[in-house]
Amino acid sequence: xxxxxxxxxxxxxxxxxxxxxxxxxxxxxxxxxxxxxxxxxxxxxxxxxxxxxxxxxxxxxxxxxxxxxxxxxxxxxxxxxxxxxxxxxxxxxxxxxxxxxxxxxxxxxxxxxxxxxxxxxxxxxxxxxxxxxxxxxxxxxxxxxxxxxxxxxxxxxxxxxxxxxxxxxxxxxxxxxxxxxxxxxxxxxxxxxxxxxxxxxxxxxxxxxxxxxxxxxxxxxxxxxxxxxxxxxxxxxxxxxxxxxxxxxxxxxxxxxxxxxxxxxxxxxxxxxxxxxxxxxxxxxxxxxxxxxxxxxxxxxxxxxxxxxxxxxxxxxxxxxxxxxxxxxxxxxxxx
Amino acid sequence: xxxxxxxxxxxxxxxxxxxxxxxxxxxxxxxxxxxxxxxxxxxxxxxxxxxxxxxxxxxxxxxxxxxxxxxxxxxxxxxxxxxxxxxxxxxxxxxxxxxxxxxxxxxxxxxxxxxxxxxxxxxxxxxxxxxxxxxxxxxxxxxxxxxxxxxxxxxxxxxxxxxxxxxxxxxxxxxxxxxxxxxxxxxxxxxxxxxxxxxxxxxxxxxxxxxxxxxxxxxxxxxxxxxxxxxxxxxxxxxxxxxxxxxxxxxxxxxxxxxxxxxxxxxxxxxxxxxxxxxxxxxxxxxxxxxxxxxxxxxxxxxxxxxxxxxxxxxxxxxxxxxxxxxx
Numbered sequence: 001x002x003x004x005x006x007x008x009x010x011x012x013x014x015x016x017x018x019x020x021x022x023x024x025x026x027x028x029x030x031x032x033x034x035x036x037x038x039x040x041x042x043x044x045x046x047x048x049x050x051x052x053x054x055x056x057x058x059x060x061x062x063x064x065x066x067x068x069x070x071x072x073x074x075x076x077x078x079x080x081x082x083x084x085x086x087x088x089x090x091x092x093x094x095x096x097x098x099x100x101x102x103x104x105x106x107x108x109x110x111x112x113x114x115x116x117x118x119x120x121x122x123x124x125x126x127x128x129x130x131x132x133x134x135x136x137x138x139x140x141x142x143x144x145x146x147x148x149x150x151x152x153x154x155x156x157x158x159x160x161x162x163x164x165x166x167x168x169x170x171x172x173x174x175x176x177x178x179x180x181x182x183x184x185x186x187x188x189x190x191x192x193x194x195x196x197x198x199x200x201x202x203x204x205x206x207x208x209x210x211x212x213x214x215x216x217x218x219x220x221x222x223x224x225x226x227x228x229x230x231x232x233x234x235x236x237x238x239x240x241x242x243x244x245x246x247x248x249x250x251x252x253x254x255x256x257x258x259x260x261x262x263x264x265x266x267x268x269x270x271x272x273x274x275x276x277x278x279x280x281x282x283x284x285x286x287x288x289x290x291x292x293x294x295x296x297x298x299x300x301x302x303x304x305x306x307x308x309x310x311x312x313x314x315x316x317x318x319x320x321x322x323x324x325x326x327x328x329x330x331x332x333x334x335x336x
Numbered sequence: 337x338x339x340x341x342x343x344x345x346x347x348x349x350x351x352x353x354x355x356x357x358x359x360x361x362x363x364x365x366x367x368x369x370x371x372x373x374x375x376x377x378x379x380x381x382x383x384x385x386x387x388x389x390x391x392x393x394x395x396x397x398x399x400x401x402x403x404x405x406x407x408x409x410x411x412x413x414x415x416x417x418x419x420x421x422x423x424x425x426x427x428x429x430x431x432x433x434x435x436x437x438x439x440x441x442x443x444x445x446x447x448x449x450x451x452x453x454x455x456x457x458x459x460x461x462x463x464x465x466x467x468x469x470x471x472x473x474x475x476x477x478x479x480x481x482x483x484x485x486x487x488x489x490x491x492x493x494x495x496x497x498x499x500x501x502x503x504x505x506x507x508x509x510x511x512x513x514x515x516x517x518x519x520x521x522x523x524x525x526x527x528x529x530x531x532x533x534x535x536x537x538x539x540x541x542x543x544x545x546x547x548x549x550x551x552x553x554x555x556x557x558x559x560x561x562x563x564x565x566x567x568x569x570x571x572x573x574x575x576x577x578x579x580x581x582x583x584x585x586x587x588x589x590x591x592x593x594x595x596x597x598x599x600x601x602x603x604x605x606x607x608x609x610x611x612x613x614x615x616x617x618x619x620x621x622x623x624x625x626x627x628x629x630x631x632x633x634x635x636x637x638x639x640x641x642x643x644x645x646x647x648x649x650x651x652x653x654x655x656x657x658x659x660x661x662x663x664x
Contacts, residue, residue, distance in 0.1 A: 046518040160607050190381035191545065192604040195589040217518065220548075220591025224599055247595050261523040262593040263548030277488060 001077070002034040003211050004058070004179055009071035011050075011057045011235075013281075015064075025281040027053055027066070028235045029289070032307075035228070037178065040205055040212045042226030042243075044219060044258070048278055050235040051215045055181050059096060060088050076178060094124040097172035101184035103164035107156040113140075113167055114152030121174045139170040143200060162193035166200070173204065180205070180212045186221070198225050219262050223247055228313075231255045234279050234289040241314030251308075251316035253294045288319070296320055341407055341506050341539040342393055344368040348401035349388050349563075353612050361611045362388040364563040364619075365402075367638075370507065370539040377554025377571070378543045379586070381608050385563035386543045390509045393541070394426050395419045407506055424454040427500035431512035433492035437484045443470075443495055444480030450502040469498040473528055490521030494528065501532060509541045514549055526552060547590045551575060556644075559583045562611055562619040565638075567647040579647040581624050584659050602659050618650060625659050626651055 011028035028050045035041050043051045056062055058073050060080060073080040076095065080088065100106050108116055117136035118129065125132070140148035143166040156164060165185065172180055182201060186194040202225055205212045214226060222229055222243065230240040231252065239252040250256045259265065279289055287302040288294070294301065300319050308321040349363040363385045370376050380386050391397045393404055395411060404412050406426065411419060430436045437446055448466045451457045457465065467477050473494040484492055493513060500508055514522040530553065533540060544550050550557060557574045559567040559582065567580040578584045588602035604623045609615055615622045621631040628651070636648040651657040
């Protein structure tokens with residue numbers, strides 16, 4: 001059984017607008033995921049595709065008006081969605097840890113680094129303080145913070161962005177999590193520092209036999225650090241599979257277009273591979289959600305496409321995906 | 337040198353830092369030439385002085401030292417009032433289109449603003465030209481009566497570009513114009529820039545931290561580190577034969593989206609040092625895998641590798657500037 005198994009997860013934003021009309025934005029629509037120990041899953045998609053919301057839904061970090069309206073999240077054999085808050089608190093920060101974008105704003109500016117590391121350990125253990133301090137030093141060492149003795153008493157503002165991100169990773173590792181979720185872990189960092197942080201993440205996943213989920217919009221990160229990929233569009237996973245299947249034999253037209261718009265592959269002068277806006281979450285089209293910007297769309301796309309299994313671990317949500325002809329050829333037609 | 341649109345010599349910009357009398361050395365002696373119809377790409381990490389250079393050559397901030405000549409005219413010491421008419425010929429596009437546009441103005445008025453200020457156009461001329469500009473940047477004319485809140489990021493960036501090209505400027509500085517945009521939208525904007533570049537005579541300075549984007553759009557590339565150009569080179573050469581160790585490691589940290597492209601592991605240790613207290617000698621020596629003792633003392637001068645290829649590295653002369661491949 002998988003360590004994490006997400007089934008038909010649906011998260012909606014439900015609220016009354018300024019005219020007191022009840023409105024509902026369908027932000028996540030039937031998200032299905034599974035993840036095993038030792039694996040790194042990359043979740044890619046554009047702004048508003050629901051990447052971060054998926055992570056927050058899994059961890060139960062949603063605040064109104066966001067609400068999970070259906071589905072299940074089974075982690076390590078337990079259903080998280082129905083778990084009482086106190087039990088969820090025992091899992092979050094311990095078995096499931098999260099590293100977020102913008103590390104500086106995730107650290108308490110008024111507490112020394114070491115203290116913050118010790119605190120998260122003490123929350124989940126009844127062991128002695130000395131043990132936690134020892135552990136904090138070890139973890140700072142593990143994430144490559146030079147001179148942990150001295151850094152232990154440093155304030156967050158004394159750290160550079162890369163160091164602050166290392167502290168957050170050390171914090172996430174304090175309770176030896178089984179699942180590490182990294183939400184855009186390197187977005188604010190420079191490329192040379194990004195390389196250091198991603199190398200570190202990959203090494204730690206192997207060393208502690210964790211599972212990891214990296215949320216990013218950078219296809220380069222996925223191409224070189226992930227084993228599995230899930231491509232999201234309008235709150236749906238439109239394609240998932242192994243890195244090589246999805247990146248080298250993309251089956252969904254959206255995946256094909258996304259890959260074709262990376263700076264390395266885009267051909268200036270040719271037609272723009274991807275156009276148009278993502279659909280309005282308040283008013284999703286009936287049928288395939290990407291029909292309005294898909295070059296292959298026909299009448300059949302007004303009915304909901306099935307998740308087609310292309311091979312044992314590669315699937316795509318498209319009427320034209322075909323196991324015998326894995327790459328549904330996009331004609332590259334211009335679309336609005 | 338009739339085709340040189342902008343030339344900067346020994347540009348220096350220091351900002352006062354705090355009350356201690358220390359300075360942020362943002363730009364430390366930069367020489368720059370931009371020609372008509374050319375795109376100069378400038379790449380570097382945050383804090384390397386990219387944006388400050390862009391703003392200084394347009395006199396949006398005043399240089400501490402150095403000389404800037406625009407279209408053959410020395411504008412270094414020109415009074416702000418005298419610079420203003422020149423703004424017609426020098427324009428800028430910023431990273432964040434949301435904060436670059438007045439949220440209370442209509443898109444049509446935003447695009448017409450430079451026309452009104454610089455070209456004294458009549459109302460009807462203005463309207464015609466605004467519509468023409470909107471079409472040129474691929475924006476529906478239906479948007480002209482809307483406010484910025486009704487447009488997406490990519491559409492807003494198109495508005496900013498329309499404003500920048502409205503007066504047919506001779507120089508356009510683009511400061512990370514695609515960094516805040518999604519991949520698909522980014523592709524469209526790059527497409528548009530490429531098209532404009534073919535149609536106008538303007539020179540472009542394209543500032544970005546993303547090597548992929550820089551590679552796509554530039555003719556020449558200047559690699560910046562702590563306020564100095566460490567390498568200046570035609571695009572194809574930077575990617576095939578980077579000379580400065582910093583350029584090499586920057587390229588090796590770039591992640592192509594093709595999983596089949598092997599990564600060259602030359603990741604640097606540490607981070608860019610503080611520009612308040614920059615290292616002595618070559619400012620890269622603190623992170624450089626091939627640095628020797630003299631790099632700490634001697635500030636390297638730009639050295640010609642070929643006619644169009646410059647790099648600042650002491651190890652060039654004995655050919656030890658290449659970082660060994662097996663080194664992490």
